[in-house]
Amino acid sequence: MDYGVIYARARINSSHLGGPLTLSEIISTCHGDVGTAAQYNPPYVPTECYGNDPSQFPSSNLFGAAGEGIWDNGAACGRQYLVRCISASEANTCFPGQMIQIRILDYAPVSVSRPTVDGATLVLSNTAFGAIANSSAESVNVEFRQMKAKTSPLTSVVQGLIDIWTILRAGLVLNCSSLPLNLSNLGKIPVVNIVFKFI
Numbered sequence: 001m002d003y004g005v006i007y008a009r010a011r012i013n014s015s016h017l018g019g020p021l022t023l024s025e026i027i028s029t030c031h032g033d034v035g036t037a038a039q040y041n042p043p044y045v046p047t048e049c050y051g052n053d054p055s056q057f058p059s060s061n062l063f064g065a066a067g068e069g070i071w072d073n074g075a076a077c078g079r080q081y082l083v084r085c086i087s088a089s090e091a092n093t094c095f096p097g098q099m100i101q102i103r104i105l106d107y108a109p110v111s112v113s114r115p116t117v118d119g120a121t122l123v124l125s126n127t128a129f130g131a132i133a134n135s136s137a138e139s140v141n142v143e144f145r146q147m148k149a150k151t152s153p154l155t156s157v158v159q160g161l162i163d164i165w166t167i168l169r170a171g172l173v174l175n176c177s178s179l180p181l182n183l184s185n186l187g188k189i190p191v192v193n194i195v196f197k198f199i
Helices: 023-031 068-074 126-132
Strands: 002-009 033-040 063-066 080-087 099-107 122-125 139-146 156-158 162-164 191-198
Touching: 033 080, 033 126, 063 068, 068 099, 080 122, 080 126, 099 122, 099 126, 122 126, 126 139
Parallel strands: 033 122, 063 099
Antiparallel strands: 002 191, 033 139, 063 122, 080 099, 080 139, 156 162
16 A cells, blocks of 8 residues: 655635535536626615525625526525636736635526626626626626535545545546636645545
8 A cells, every 4th residue: 555645735715715615626616617797786685586584695795696597497596606707808807816605696687786787697796796806897707616515525625724534546636727716825824734545
């Protein structure tokens, strides 16, 4: 049996991510969908999903409204998405390495506050939009991926540090040419050693 050591450097801004992410979730965003994101301002109630209930809003104010393409006849309500800005009509609009986790609370075509651009895939709260891009922009191109139940056997909780407690058998290689979450630009910098074993 051979043993090795991985040296991992990780930074996470927990104010932008609604909770710890598994390593498989981070890597899976390499294959996210691409769409557009607009923004909208208060008032946000009533929403199509939860009406006037004030408890629907996360304390982070990272939420949004679903566009026609992901509304899914209302099934989008409550869904969580990882979102990052990938490009815009003007240079330097996106904040490189910034990824947020949002919750869908509304249906963009009928939201009380109108989006800055109609027909966007996602319409983000002004706080959410401003976390990934210059808030003066009306819309940006985004990569987004729905968060799903954590069922992967490869589980790494990133919570200021990386702790891999299970690695799949023999010679697992993770290859992503452009990992969207730039861990080097976020939060604190713990450096940890992860010991793995090939069986």
